[in-house]
Amino acid sequence: MNIGALQKFSLIEYPGKICAIVFTQGCNFRCPYCHNRELVDPEAYGPTITESDVFSFLEKRKKKLDAVTVTGGEPTLQPDIFSFLEKLKAMDYLTKVDSNGSRPDVLKKLIDSRLVDYIALDVKAPLSRYREITRSGIREEDIRESIECVMSSGVDYEFRTTVVPSLLSPDDLTDIARTVSGARRLALQRFVPSKTLDPAFLNEKNYPEETFASIADDIRSFVSDVIVR
Numbered sequence: 001m002n003i004g005a006l007q008k009f010s011l012i013e014y015p016g017k018i019c020a021i022v023f024t025q026g027c028n029f030r031c032p033y034c035h036n037r038e039l040v041d042p043e044a045y046g047p048t049i050t051e052s053d054v055f056s057f058l059e060k061r062k063k064k065l066d067a068v069t070v071t072g073g074e075p076t077l078q079p080d081i082f083s084f085l086e087k088l089k090a091m092d093y094l095t096k097v098d099s100n101g102s103r104p105d106v107l108k109k110l111i112d113s114r115l116v117d118y119i120a121l122d123v124k125a126p127l128s129r130y131r132e133i134t135r136s137g138i139r140e141e142d143i144r145e146s147i148e149c150v151m152s153s154g155v156d157y158e159f160r161t162t163v164v165p166s167l168l169s170p171d172d173l174t175d176i177a178r179t180v181s182g183a184r185r186l187a188l189q190r191f192v193p194s195k196t197l198d199p200a201f202l203n204e205k206n207y208p209e210e211t212f213a214s215i216a217d218d219i220r221s222f223v224s225d226v227i228v229r
C-alpha cells in the first residue's frame with residue numbers, strides 16, 4: 001500500500017481499544033474542508049513509509065496495541081489493502097477501516113473476507129449533494145450501496161459526518177440521518193479549521209453548542225445513538 005503516515009498510538013480512534021493508525025496516500029474526493037492535503041493532493045504527497053517498516057513496528061508492539069486503524073486518504077483505493085489486512089489479522093490485531101464509501105464493491109469484499117472488525121463510514125452530505133460537497137464525480141448509488149452494505153454486514157460500525165455549517169444546514173443533517181435511518185450510531189464531528197484543502201474554509205465557524213444539541217435531538221428519531229464530538 002502507499003502509506004503516507006503512521007501514528008503509533010491512539011486511545012480514541014478505535015472505540016475501547018488502543019490502536020495504531022496507518023494513513024494511506026490517495027483519495028478520489030476533494031472535500032474542501034479536508035485536513036489531509038498531503039494524503040489527497042498528489043502535489044503535496046510526502047515520502048511514503050514501507051509496509052515492512054509498519055509491520056516491524058507492529059510486531060514489536062503486539063502486546064501493547066489491540067488494533068490497527070487503516071484510514072486515509074481513501075484506503076479502499078489501495079489494491080493491496082486485502083493482503084495488508086490479512087497480515088494484520090495473522091498478527092491477531094483487530095482491524096478498523098475508515099472509508100468515504102465510494103467503493104462499495106471493496107467494502108463488501110472486506111466484510112465477506114472477515115478482514116475488518118470495525119468500519120467507520122463517512123456520510124458526507126445528503127445523497128443529492130454528494131458531488132457538490134465532495135467535489136468529485138461520485139454516483140449517489142455507490143454511497144447508498146456502501147451504507148446498506150455496512151448496515152447489513154453484522155460488523156461493528158459507525159457513520160460519521162463532519163459538520164461544516166456553510167455546507168450543511170440542520171435540514172441537510174436531518175436528511176443524512178434519514179438516509180441512515182436505523183443505523184447503530186451517527187457521529188456528528190465538529191469541524192476543526194486547522195488546515196484545509198480549500199483555504200477559504202480556514203475561517204469557517206462551527207455551529208454553537210446549543211445548535212449541535214438541538215440537531216442531535218432532532219435526528220435521534222432516525223438514529224438512537226447520536227454523538228457529537
Ligand code: SF4
Pocket residue numbers: 027028029030031033034035036040072073074100
Ligand atoms: S476528507 Fe474528503 S478529501 Fe479528505 S481524505 Fe476524506 S474523503 Fe478524501
